[in-house]
Amino acid sequence: MTKPWFYRLLFSYLPVFFMITSVLIVLIILSISQLSKKEAENANKTYALHIMQSVDYALKTIDEYVIKELQTNERIDQFFDNKFEGNPYYSAYEVTELIRGMMNYNKFIDSVYFYRVSDQMVISPNTMITADRFGDKMFIEEMMKSPSQYQLTNQRVFKEFAEMDQRKVVISLVRKIPLLSGQKGIVVVNISMESIVRMVGDMSNSKISFIEVYDPEGKQLMASGNEDGAAGFKKRGSELTRIHSSYTNWEYRSGLNDDYLFTFTSVFSYVWIGLGLVMVVLGGVWMTYVTHRNYRPIQLIMSRIHAYSELKSMGVEGKKQDEFQYIDRAIRNLMELSSRYEKQHEEDIVFRRRHFFKEWLEGSRAVDYEDWKAEMNRLQLPSGFGQLAAAVIEMDKYMEVCRMFSHKDQELLKFVLSRVVYETAEPLGLTVWAEWTATHRLSVVLFADENAKNSEKLAANLCENVRSWVEQHLHFRITLGVGHVVGQVQELVHSYEAAVHVLRFKSTLGTNRVLYHWESEASSEKEMYKHLPLVKSLAQSFRLGDKGWKQALEQIFTELKVGLFSYDEIRNLMNYLIYHLHREMMELSAELQELWQIALPQLNDAIEQFDTIEELYAAWFQMLEEVSQRMTAIREDRSTHAVMNQIRTYVETHYADPELSLTSLSEQFQLHASHVSRAFKEEFGEKFVDYLVKIRMEQAKKLLQSSRYSVQDIGGMVGYTHAISFIRAFKKYTGVTPGDYRKQE
Template identity: 25%
Template sequence: MKRSDFKSRLFLKYIWSYLFILLIPLVLMTLFIYRNAVTNLRSEIEQSRLGQLTQAKVIVDGRMKELGEITSRVSYDERLTPYRIHDPYYSGEAIEALDQYKATSSIIGEMFLYLHKDPNIYSAKGLSSLDVFSKSYSFSNWNKETVYDDLNGVKFPTMRPADKVVRNAHLEDNMLAYLVPITPFSPNPHGTVLYLIKESELTSLIDSILGSYQGFSYILDNNGQILVDNRQGEALTAAEAKSLHGLTTGIHDRVLNGKPHSIVSVKSENIGWTYVTVMPSSQFFSSVVHVRSFIVMLFTIIVLAGAALALLLARMQYRPISTLAEFVHAKAKPKHPAEEAPLFGNELDRIRSALQEYSSRVDLQEPYARNHVLTMLLKYGNVQSLTPELADAFDLHFDRARHFVIAIGWDDAGETQEELHERQERIELLTQIQFPELHAHAYGAELPQLDQLALIISFDEVRSMDEFAQVRHIVEAVRGNLLETFDVTPTIGVGTCYGSPNQLNQSFIEACSALEPRASAGHGTVTYFEKLSHEPDHTLWMPSNSLMKLSQSLKQGSYDVAAQMISPTIRGLRASELSSLLRRCVCFDILNAMLKSAAEAGIPNLIQEIDPNMIYSHSLSELESGFLTLASRICEQVERNSRNEEQSQMDQIVSYIDEHYTDHTLSLESVAFAFAISPSHVSRTFKEKMGQNFVQYIWQKRLDEVMRQLKATDDPLKDIISRVGYLDAPNFIRKFKKETGHTPGQYRKLFAENDTFS
């Protein structure tokens, strides 16, 4: 993997994309697992607390029921009647009875019996006055007067909250006071049984519920007072603690002290007490440390493996794009390395920009490329060279049964700009036309001469008319379109129909042969090659149309067509019964036609290289070979002359462009008009000779001149752009930046700084 790949934003974007594809479900899955572990742990803890609270409730309910039963027995025990208690003889039995009752319950710390309005109070230890009792049991929140009032006034069993008690002036303990009137449930009780219960007897039931967790455990009476509590951490306010009284049995969530808490509540239906535990919910998350550590380790391993996989996938995805981007960059490099443009945007942006540029160039060059293909078919007739992709791109199809070529000429060769524009409209009209009623379609091709066009026509035969009639109807339809649309009368030469599109070159030669004598035939005539004289002239002994076709093929450098004229004629002479003299005369006709064509093609001295006795001293087979060799030499020389002429003409065109590139009206059409050749021919030849198309060459000339003036002058940019023939300044600036990597202003400043430093 290249280090430069990591400098690519696109490559990094691919890596991050794959990482996000991995991380998003991984994070969600991790959160799900972690959340599920926390939820399960919380559920287990809450259910455990609920079970323990229920167990504590059952135990406390049992103890309270036990105290209630003891109180009932006390109220009906004859030994504890007011008479016997006050009788000195039986008072000992009363004290003994209280001791026995006290021993029956482990929860009782001390047990007292008080009879209303009595100055004394009785216990298992004996009789004492209320003053002595108050001194022996000093409550922090229950003074002597309140004790007296509660002992005389309580109507229902009442449990006082845990309070600090100092016993015998030096022993300190936390105890609850449970007052039960006697007789129980009587509207007019005559006394009260007082049970002192150590707080630890109840807190021991709830101490283990929280375990190692922070929180609170409460036992609330039926009025919401906290009887006992167990605190591990911050305490609740009295109002918040009292709000827990109304909770139903179960698990609840509530915000206390501004934090979410988990609350488990159990309510006793027998005595109305509420048993509650409160824990901050955040502890559940901190409790799954082992799960969290495992998840972090697993997450790290997966991320590292995913990063490696993302790197591999990103490289596989990025490599073709990188290769294509490098190719685009290589093709877009400026001529001068010092002016190489920095890369803007990511690789896809540069590829998209290059494709748009190439597409615009293709759209601009497509008509000329299409015309070049058709011109090659007319010259060589090799339809197999037209690939299916190319045929589809140019919409060229030769799937009909018959094919022929029409050569069209006119006298107005475009002497003015208006006539040149009209000629372009004719070309566009004839680019592709359909004749549905005649089962035919045609493709137009520009010829190098401004006053000529060729039309390739393919059609399927119609059973109701013969072939020549159908050809004539097609030709008349073409002629009618030109007359109706442009009010121009064309002269037309029509080649012979052939069954294979590979013979289009022959039909083209024939069409040109039929068109050539248009001056003598008259303006606006239609000449059919196959209607020219087929009968041998008595002085020539060869059909005149064959000689015309031979002559035209040699002038155009088409050796294949020339050979197809020479070889059949010589073979026919060998098979004929003509005399030797007449055979020699026919050979003279062929030789004369070839020499005449060579002279007209610009090869005047060819006759000096021919043996004067060739006709007499050679056999027909030797003559055939000699004629074919001569035809080959003529065609090669014609091709060579054509290339030289094109090169010379192209040198003139390049010089013309170099002189006029600052003219904003300069175009392919104006150059073609200036040199009296077709725009298609100029485009094709310019590309072949110069290695770049016409538009690119002019753009480069103007760009170089702008760059020169930016470095050499201080003139305004708009004036410089206008002087080089470019009218659209914003578009020029955009293209300038794309080519050089700098705006014109930056380019000028850059070179000014370079000059300063140098």
């Protein structure tokens, strides 16, 4: 017998193999090329963005420093007001030293000078002359004519002395004085372009990539790869990215050099094409070998078919049957047998049990008694009962169980728990059906006799026995919820809902116990807003370092325990508490904010992982106490801590004084008013004015609630001499007038 079938098999899919592999190789090469190009573009964009952000950050840092000096340095104000205290020459010398300090603040600053409008004087570290003799006279006139209070100029040439030929390429940061009106003069900070070019050159790799910077007029400012990064139109590679800076209005253009791009692409293409050809050849050889090897059983079958065909056709002259008829007949017989088998086993019994179980308990499918009985018989489950009840077993601390045991061990433990339920029910004369309806929940249906009270007692005994066995023999604990006993199939869904509902309250009722449906019947939807004042008070006390936060935290958890709050309600309230704590802590200094940022994830983890309210309280108290102690230590290390506490105590006892202000406090404690304001904000995270208003308004609210004094009298008692001022402040603080507030209360 020849090998026609071997060649049929081989040449039927060998061309297809070569076609498909060729197309795949081409597609893979194109896809990887596109992906590489895209990744190169993304990397280049990140590179350009990093350089842009570095330049912008350097310029913004200088601007912020200049603003700070203008706002806080009295010598600058004296210069522009032309009102020096003491020796005017020494005061002018102090201003020049101040300018030198500003130049030394940042390596990018080339020079700084002040121009005073009143007498057209210019002062720099090197001279103090009139503007008409100053080398940068034209620039000063241009800036004074500009309506803008702030400018960051394009690249320009700066010359300090008109008679000297020394010139520098700079960009200038100009701010008018005062910052809002700009009538007294200007401050000019010249930033060295050479320093910026050097920084960009240090950050770039001219062999692989290039970057060019252009000003708003399209003039090139700098280019990597040129000598010292200076501007100049040199042959570049492929441009990939253009980024515009909103701060400087500069445009950054970057890309890859052509030499690097050509080398990378060429090597990449040759390697993959060669590899693809090798794989095609190997695939052809392997296919020929496999076809030859797999042909042996086919050859045997075809030999038998051929021999049987000749034997059958011997009695029929001229009629020789094709071997395909026999193959077709055999395949049809196999398909018929397979179809019968699939019809008998089309539904997996285990899956159907679990699916029907969930539909029945959750009420997603309407089931009357007849349908239920037919389904139970088909699933080979008990269909006779007098009373029904649902119970739900929930694994406590399930996240810890997942960390302690592998997935295989968890499945084994769940199987053990299911078997414990069945074996515990048998001595009690109960029939049960248990299925895992969630990763940590085992739902159980109990079939009992007609006596409802006896059924409830048996269900309670079963659940308690299961709980006790698990506690003694397994390394985890369970909490069980038991629904009420029902007499109809359709009513079991209510028993199941009651069992699930009572488990929501295990945080307050306790874990590792049996919870009965009536224990949660007294619960109702809580009015969360009643706890909001206490939450806000706790957050404010914690921010101020007041020990009263501990009592407030204990009171909140006590109310949660006594009020029978569910797990979700507790989580919502604690998340709201975190929100207020975070908002209050963000008012403090950066050092204290850092402590809070460390504790915040731990507080959130405690909310996500707690089982009982006692565990949550212990975790929260420990973490907040640790943060509070560290905050206290940081505050006590400050030199202003003691006096700020004295000032706060003084405000709390003298809030009724209408003359109480930063000025009066500065006189009382022999401190400058601005220093008191700044230190108070850093210490307590709240402006002095806001704190004083809060003290007065809270006291006014108490008086409106507990006394019958008139609004005008109460205003005077909390420090307001005019009733209209008190009413306006009270409405701004509470949203309502004092009269309306008293009516509401």
